Amino acid sequence: MTKQKLPENYPLPPGKFGFPLIGETLSFITDPDFGEKKKDKYGNIFKTNILGKPTVFMCGAEANRFILQSHFDYFSWEKGWPKNFHELLGKSLFLQDGDEHKRNRKLLMPSFHGGALNNYFETMRNIVESYLSKWENLENFTWFTELKQMTFEIASVLLLGSKRGENVAYLSGLFNDLTLGLFSFPIKIKGTKYYKALKARDLLLSHLEQEISKRKKNPTNDTLGLLIQTKDEEGNSLSIEEIKVQALLMLFAGHETTTSMLTSFCLALSQNPDVLMKVKKEQNKLHQQEELSLNQLKQMPYLEQVLKEVERLYPAVGGGFRGVVKPFVFNGYYVPEGWQVLYRIESTHKDENIYSNPLIFDPDRFSKSRDESKKVDFSLVGFGGGSRFCLGYAFAQMEMKIFASLLLRNYRWKLAENQDLTLSNIPSLHPKSNLKVVSLSKDIA
Ligand code: HEM
Structure with missing residues (x-):
């Protein structure tokens, strides 16, 4: 033998x-x-x-x-993340394994799928429209920077319960400090990036706590409101502490990645006029029927192909x-x-x-x-695979489709000349120039 x-x-x-x-x-x-x-x-x-x-x-x-x-059970998510993530993002889904992860994923899932998503359509559309109008009045801007603001605004309205325009800038500043801390040396001395990140985390968590108490009294249909109401088959729900860290994680997991993919979408269309023409044609046909609706999001097979190709050639992660x-x-x-x-x-x-x-x-x-x-x-x-496939996939697809549809129906642009389009992958994949654009919409109107 x-x-x-x-x-x-x-x-x-x-x-x-x-x-x-x-x-x-x-x-x-x-x-x-x-x-x-x-x-x-x-x-x-x-x-x-x-x-x-x-x-x-x-x-x-x-x-x-x-x-x-x-060989899924040979590997641990918790042990795959550096210490900074543990301290700054708390006991959230990324840092959980086994039964604990399964239970929480099940509780979080309904807030990112099915009926719940439909409630997000109006908010996403209104925010995207406001950015398109803003860009129409700008001659030049950088798309990566603008898209980052846009996706942050969508996520902070839905996930942090902020009011549009009101405290988004404040929250975005805090979130920026938190993200910088994730990639810095964990030295807890006043003045260091890490110290600032810990402060930002505390302020974000206390903001979330206030928003959660408001929603406990007056339930809402935003993601934060739904996370409070969610229950599993045995009637268990998430505690306030759990909702706070999970909401913060979603903001981190969702907004940088979506920004990257949307920037790559704009870059790829600018460089491939045939594809741009074809995907515009699909949108124009839908536009002739009605203004963008939830139902129309299911009738865009070519846009879906384009988004898959962006995912393939320009993976955000x-x-x-x-x-x-x-x-x-x-x-x-x-x-x-x-x-x-x-x-x-x-x-x-x-x-x-x-x-x-x-x-x-x-x-x-x-x-x-x-x-x-x-x-x-x-x-x-591009969104992972198996039982830990991206939890925000449907949320991200909806946001990207709304953005792409409104952009293609109502907006004209060209890339600015003399810019460095080589790709950098820190913090997420994007052209080194941040994608400089010249707005053409006004010329056409
Ligand atoms: C274009 C946008 C997005 C991309 C490219 C993306 C990509 C990914 C990838 C690659 C993974 C798996 C990582 C791994 O296996 O190590 C993942 C997991 C995850 N994503 Fe996304 N994501 C996006 C948007 C979002 C959004 C909008 C949210 C939340 C609102 C989100 C929440 C999550 C969560 C919570 C996980 C971990 C799931 C689990 O452990 O069960 N993502 N994502």
Whole structure:
């Protein structure tokens, strides 16, 4: 009988750890091609040391399936996030595993799906319309900056319970301080970014507490109101402390990512006039029937293809970290417990074995007859996959479709000349110039 080889007898993945302590963190943060270059050198699985831990990068649809589905319980979300996230984002969904995660996801789910979403339509449409009118009166602006304000306003009205215009600027300032703290050294001394972030977190949480008490007396249909009312089958609901941290997490998870994807949508359309014409045609046809309605959002198959292609070619999130809680062997390499892994969204989306001419922006690859992502499971993972698929997917799709429809129906623009359109992925994927635009709507009117 042949003896089975023990996992630890397999070799560790190829690659190097870099400098003591910091490893290769600096290159990882500053070089957007860090992962792709290493993949070209070592293949689909390789080791490095980033963010204070030995880390294994795993690339491709098979690796995604392994991490997101078939070996799901070998990995922990909680152990995949750095300490700053634990302190600043509290015990929220990102930092939970097992039954605790399951229970909370179930309780949060109804506020982001089905009937609840319909209540958000008016708010989203009104805010998008106000931004389009503002841009009409500006000659030049930068889209990434404007879209960040827009998505923050939508999220803060629905999730933080703020009033439009009133305290959005104040909350956005606090949120900005909080986000900077997530990516800084955790030194709690007055004047440091981290200290400021802790203060901002406390102020945001106390703002949320006040808004929650108001809603307890007078229930509302915004996300915050629904999070208060939500109950599971046994009648359990979320405590005030839980609602506060979960709402803060949603704001973090939702607004930076949506901003990135919308900016990439605008960039891709500006660079692909044929696609722009076709997607505009679909909108003009709908516009002739009626003003944008909830029902119309389901009648935009070509826009859906375009959004999928933006997700593929410009993924807002480059990958997902997990802590390894059970050692395993993948592709003949051993990965020990206590390390972390990163599944790589970007490299799956550019895999020539799945997508033909992967560097070309071609929404028709997602047409019903050709859908290239259907060939292989876990090949389109811009919103993650498996049982921890993005909770805000439907929310984000609705927001993006409303924005895209109103933009295409009512607004004309061109990209400003002489700008650096190379992409940077910190804090999320966007052109280095932030996408400078010249407004043409007034000229046409
Ligand atoms: C275009 C916009 C968005 C993109 C590209 C995006 C992307 C993602 C990705 C890739 C994941 C999985 C990460 C991993 O596996 O490590 C994820 C998870 C998640 N997203 Fe999104 N997201 C978007 C919008 C939103 C919005 C609007 C919300 C909330 C309002 C949200 C809330 C979440 C949450 C809570 C999770 C974790 C789910 C869980 O652990 O069960 N996302 N998202």
